[in-house]
Amino acid sequence: MLNNLIKWLISLTLLIVILFAIVYYYPSFDVKFNKNESHLSFRSAKENANNLISNEPAEVNQECSSFVLDHGNKTEIVVVLFHGYTNCPKQFEILANQLYAKGFNVFVPRMPYHGYSDVATDDFGKLRKEDLLKYIHESMEIASGLGESVRTIAISGGATLAACAAYYYDNVDVAVLSSPFFLPKLSLPFDYSQNFVINTLKIMPPEFKWWNDSIQDNATSGPLHAYPRIHTKGILAFIEIAAQLRKDLESGQFPQQKSRIVFIKSMGDQSVRNDVIDEYAELWRGYENTEVLEYTLDPELGLKHDYLEPLQSFARIDVVYPLLIDFLQN
DSSP states (O other): HHHHHHHHHHHHHHHHHHHHHHHHOOOOOOOOOOOOOOOOOHHHHHHHHHHHTOOTTTOOOOOSOOOOOOSSOOOOEEEEOOOTOOOOOGHHHHHHHHHHTTTEEEEEOTTTTTOOOOOOOOGGGOOOOHHHHHHHHHHHHHHHHHEEOOOEETTTHHHHHHHHHHHHTTEEEEEESSSOOOBBBOOOOOOOHHHHHHHHHHSSOOOOOESSOOOOOOTTSOTTTSSSEHHHHHHHHHHHHHHHHHHHHHHHOOOOOSSEEEEEETTTTBBBOOOHHHHHHHHHHTTTTTTEEEEOGGGGGGOTTTTOTTEEEEEEHHHHHHHHHOOOOO
């Protein structure tokens, strides 16, 4: 009887170890980027942008719609601003105007299912990697007609997408990535991988979670134009894309001729793993034609994750925005 129990426990332990190994190591993502690049005329790009804006869903808050600031012609540089997950283009209104004043055309596209007037909407739980891939491609297509070279500034999930734009699209010369969301910061007793998080989220039932568990209130959790919750399937979409980018960086499958990739981190970031950002920077250094810069924001600024959002109580855009613009230009 005792021998049978021991055998059963050994078998169960082995099964648990095998299942954990599969979840931890098995790469179950499959992301296909569309590299077919279009180079639009300025007129075509404006038409596409106007169509995009005029066809925004009725649920979208007018302040959160995609927008373009242009000088009436194709400029040498266009800057694309990718807002963060659960935020909207309103996040970059001040920065966009600062860039426009410097002579750049600026395009701020709205992420799918984002920017709704009802910040308690469940619709953004529909976001999947296919939506994000289409969003990147359409944004780069419009940008191709607004400027000879494309440069990006982005934060969090938007920075993950900007990193992909920089790697897969040849006309992106500079990408300034603020706290890119390559892997979330989780309270686990072991080191964990992208594969582990992806496989775990695929197994788990879809679920909404509050950004701030201590303030479970749609009206008071951060900027009023941003959603106070995240969704596990949306998080999954960003990590799948990030994992594919890592795989391609490691393999050198898409050699590219980018001039500068800038990784900006905050030591007070409670949402993303800075050590994983360092890993991506190191992978990018393997491309001899790419200049890779890493910058850590002064800890004394007290900046948390969403430090590019002017309406966050801890925001210091007077310090951070000039830094972003400097990295973009020099």
